[in-house]
Amino acid sequence: MTPFGISEADWIALQLTFRLALISTALLLVLCLPLAWWLAHTQRRVKVVIEALVSLPLVLPPTVIGFYLLILLGPRGAVGGTLERFGASHLAFTFTGLVIGSMIYSLPFVVQPLQNAFQAMGRRPLEVAATLRAGPLDRLVSVVLPLSRQGLLTAAVLSFAHTLGEFGVLLMIGGGIPGQTQVASIAIYSHVEAMDYAAAHRLSLFLMLTAFLLLVCIYALNKRFKIMGVMP
Secondary structure, three states: OOHHHOOHHHHHHHHHHHHHHHHHHHHHHHHHHHHHHHHHHOOOOOHHHHHHHHHHHHHOOHHHHHHHHHHHHOOOOHHHHHHHHOOOOOOOOOHHHHHHHHHHHHHHHHHHHHHHHHHHHOOHHHHHHHHOOOOHHHHHHHHHHHHOHHHHHHHHHHHHHHHHOOOHHHHHHHOOOOOOOOOHHHHHHHHHHOOOHHHHHHHHHHHHHHHHHHHHHHHHHHHHHOOOOOOO
């Protein structure tokens, strides 16, 4: 048995879960920065459509998202089929597929805090930096990121914590293959199906405590630094 009485197989599932959360969160932060910036400052009518698409995972059943991703990334889908025609493998039932599904499902938890942070910052600091001859990259590094660090932290923590509890999307796109796509939430479901409630309890308790500690941290930082963003 590994620490906390968790079995070796469940420990592997936990490691896979944390790896998925780290990779998904890092990629989302990079990809969502320009999107959130555009949403915070654009006046175009299409903004409401983009905001609705970004927020769609908040209201759609996870299995719906997972089902269409399975079709899209599978061997007969637009993405998976194209990859196979070029000699590569489709992305259904792979860790890469899990990352894609996790990123889509956690998208609003990253975009909305960043968008709120950028809107609160306004354009004035950038205008001042421009008058001091700061280039675009310099303004990003020296002005935008420091002034929006609370929103960045909120987005990162919420995305990471949200990924820990993902189930429906990951089950549909990953299938729960032990050691490959079976994350902790799917392992818990498997234990319950097998009526192994003791194993399900140990794994559930570990995840619950981890998520609780993450939320305590973000609320503590919110109280101290007045973090702006979507709170659960």
